[in-house]
Amino acid sequence: MRNDAIVNGYERIADWFLARRRADEPLLEREYLETVLAGLPAAGVVLDLGCGGGEPMAGYFLRHGRRVVGLDGSLGMLAACRRRLPGMALVAADMRALPLRGRFAAVVAWDSFFHLPYEDQRGMFPAFGELVAPGGLLLFTSGPAHGRSDGVMDGVTFAHYSLSAGEYRERLGRCGFEVLVHRVEDPDCGGHTVWLARKAAAG
Secondary structure: OOOHHHHHHHHHHHHHHHHHOOOOOOOOOHHHHHHHHHOOOOOOEEEEEOOOOOOOHHHHHHHOOOEEEEEEOOHHHHHHHHHHOOOOEEEEOOHHHOOOOOOEEEEEEOOOHHHOOHHHHHHHHHHHHHHEEEEEEEEEEEOOOOEEEEEEEOOEEEEEEEOOHHHHHHHHHHOOEEEEEEEEEEHHHOOEEEEEEEEOOOO
16 A cells, blocks of 8 residues: 555655755754654664655664664655665555564654544554554654645645544554653744654553
């Protein structure tokens, strides 16, 4: 299963997008990445869902000595990621049909999960519950409230969907997650609405 409209859109804007996100740019996401990094065990592996060209999320963890698996549906983005971050394991797939097995110390879905329509987002929470190890972290972005909005990047329109904050909390809780951080349109992070949750420890 593929989200073809989104994948095709990112293929069209790949050069523009990759030029826009580089390792040497100010890192607006730093606070959240530092929090995730601090919670990772030494051998913990990070899964970056919708990794794109690898910057800034995957690159941050790799530069701090962590192993990262990146998944994306855009072959152009994955090719760029492979050139930029040769130490990263890459998977070409749609996040709704994850071919991955095992547990990850952290799963990140930054500016990617919100491209999925409502029902597809709802269907992802059991997958998050399976992918995140006990005590592990889930970091993702959403919209500020239930609804759809369209954004334009390099002349291409991308749809963004969001559930309500209450529904996100409910679905996270149902899958064993405790919400640690929920910030709506964080002014220090480019207006992102951010969720950070921890999976309940085993036992």
